[in-house]
Amino acid sequence: MTVPMVRRSASTVAGSGEVLRLIRTGEALTRADIGRMTGLSRPAVALRVTELLSAGLIAEDTDGPSTGGRPPARLSFNAAGGVVLAASLGASRTQIAVCDLAGAELARTDLEIDVERGPDVVLPLLMDVWADLLAGRPLSAVRGVGMGVPATVEFAAGRTESARVMASWTGVVIPPLISERYPVPVFVDNDVNVIAMGEYRASYARSVDDLLFVKVSTRIGAGVIAGGEILRGALGAAGEIGHIPVRDGGGVLCRCGNVDCVDSVASGTAILRDLRARGREVFTLADVTRLVRAGDAETMTVVRRAGRLLGEVVASAVNLLNPAVVVLGGDVAEAFQPLVSAVREVVYRRSTALSTRSLRIERSRLGPGAGITGCALMVIDHVLAPEAFDTAADAVLPAGAGMASPSQRATA
Numbered sequence: 001m002t003v004p005m006v007r008r009s010a011s012t013v014a015g016s017g018e019v020l021r022l023i024r025t026g027e028a029l030t031r032a033d034i035g036r037m038t039g040l041s042r043p044a045v046a047l048r049v050t051e052l053l054s055a056g057l058i059a060e061d062t063d064g065p066s067t068g069g070r071p072p073a074r075l076s077f078n079a080a081g082g083v084v085l086a087a088s089l090g091a092s093r094t095q096i097a098v099c100d101l102a103g104a105e106l107a108r109t110d111l112e113i114d115v116e117r118g119p120d121v122v123l124p125l126l127m128d129v130w131a132d133l134l135a136g137r138p139l140s141a142v143r144g145v146g147m148g149v150p151a152t153v154e155f156a157a158g159r160t161e162s163a164r165v166m167a168s169w170t171g172v173v174i175p176p177l178i179s180e181r182y183p184v185p186v187f188v189d190n191d192v193n194v195i196a197m198g199e200y201r202a203s204y205a206r207s208v209d210d211l212l213f214v215k216v217s218t219r220i221g222a223g224v225i226a227g228g229e230i231l232r233g234a235l236g237a238a239g240e241i242g243h244i245p246v247r248d249g250g251g252v253l254c255r256c257g258n259v260d261c262v263d264s265v266a267s268g269t270a271i272l273r274d275l276r277a278r279g280r281e282v283f284t285l286a287d288v289t290r291l292v293r294a295g296d297a298e299t300m301t302v303v304r305r306a307g308r309l310l311g312e313v314v315a316s317a318v319n320l321l322n323p324a325v326v327v328l329g330g331d332v333a334e335a336f337q338p339l340v341s342a343v344r345e346v347v348y349r350r351s352t353a354l355s356t357r358s359l360r361i362e363r364s365r366l367g368p369g370a371g372i373t374g375c376a377l378m379v380i381d382h383v384l385a386p387e388a389f390d391t392a393a394d395a396v397l398p399a400g401a402g403m404a405s406p407s408q409r410a411t412a
């Protein structure tokens, strides 16, 4: 995992949060490095290092060969110095996990919860599962909570705006409901944004700044990484490509009321419907996967057509955004190579020569784990960010609970 290299202005005096950043990124390996990079005096460096050591966030390796001049002790980030709670809610599957401070999963449970049952049922259940997964770790070890939900989210407040799947969640401010039991900062974002960030940070952050993630599952959605950050738009609805209409969709009425939205003609739901209309007995995406593997001609036709229609919309997005990488994820994209091939073919044909000159179109590398990774990183990036860390360290407990501190607001 990489850590964003955000430079602070040289005029501010580096606090413990900045020292932590230098150690997390590997830019500073010793106390002398910190002094040189920040201009802090030796006692000032010592004060900050002591604070981080006692918070359990860094380790100092003091043993080494003692011949001659003692080598300087090496400082490193301690990913075991706390945990974050993560939950990726989906229409068909919800993943709940406890992760370390590097975003690695320590324990995970996948549940079949009907999210439509609403926050009153789902949130207590999530919190019970976290308690089990914490397996005796103290509440004080929890540094933050991150959730991805299938809805448009006003990120700074953690409020779901319009819920694609979960109508019963519209307008719910989630953080206070969680922080009653887990009094730490709570971050909530759209599920696809979270997955896009997880995928980006795990595989691409070192090499590119601009990435388009398209999730093809029961529904179609996208997350846009622009300049290394999630592009949210004015109301948090950026990346909602599912309701962009396609040409020659056949006049399918979408649940949004428009006709031939890409979601209504190329999603997993649409593929199942079209196969049933052609007399195939398919009930789940696994059934379709079997037919694809068996090379069933009718199934290939339907899947390739879905890929071409999706490719049309992705091509427009590529022209608009000029990403370096398009990542196709979600159950459908992961299972159906013919769909991915068809998208690729159309994008290269339809996008401008310049925008495709070095464009890569790839399948998700993290697969189903991307949601949890993204949730964990969303929390870690915020609670360990220099400004957030210094603000929180001044208070007894972070006021958190999604009540955006200035630093959260700046990045939201």
Ligand SMILES: [Zn+2]
Pocket: 242, 243, 244, 254, 255, 256, 257, 258, 261, 263, 264
């Ligand atoms: Zn629609």
